[in-house]
Amino acid sequence: MRISVIADFDTVVGFRLAGVKEGYVVESPEEALERLRELVRQEDVGLVIMTERLVDRIRSEAERLLEKRSFPLLVEIPDKAGPIEKKVDPMKELVRRAVGVDIKIE
Numbered sequence: 309m310r311i312s313v314i315a316d317f318d319t320v321v322g323f324r325l326a327g328v329k330e331g332y333v334v335e336s337p338e339e340a341l342e343r344l345r346e347l348v349r350q351e352d353v354g355l356v357i358m359t360e361r362l363v364d365r366i367r368s369e370a371e372r373l374l375e376k377r378s379f380p381l382l383v384e385i386p387d388k389a390g391p392i393e394k395k396v397d398p399m400k401e402l403v404r405r406a407v408g409v410d411i412k413i414e
Contacts, residue, residue: 310354313357349412
């Protein structure tokens with residue numbers, strides 16, 4: 309399974325330096341959504357990494373694309389400006405979608 313990164317230039321370069329071969333620099337949420345649509349159609353893509361701020365701008369469309377699919381998993385990471393405060397922990401949501409149960413961490 310392939311890993312892809314959709315993000316700003318700095319983030320994509322960082323992941324390429326870390327060994328991720330497939331990175332797409334996008335300038336707008338519309339570009340990111342179009343690239344995500346392309347990756348979802350490819351059966352060998354297992355993981356898509358995007359920055360939190362970018363996903364926030366296309367969240368409803370991204371959720372619609374991925375809601376009935378097991379793969380690819382969409383993982384949100386902070387960008388160079390740092391993490392954003394969220395009401396829902398994205399990792400807990402990822403586990404809930406993958407496993408089907410909620411995890412309570414206290």
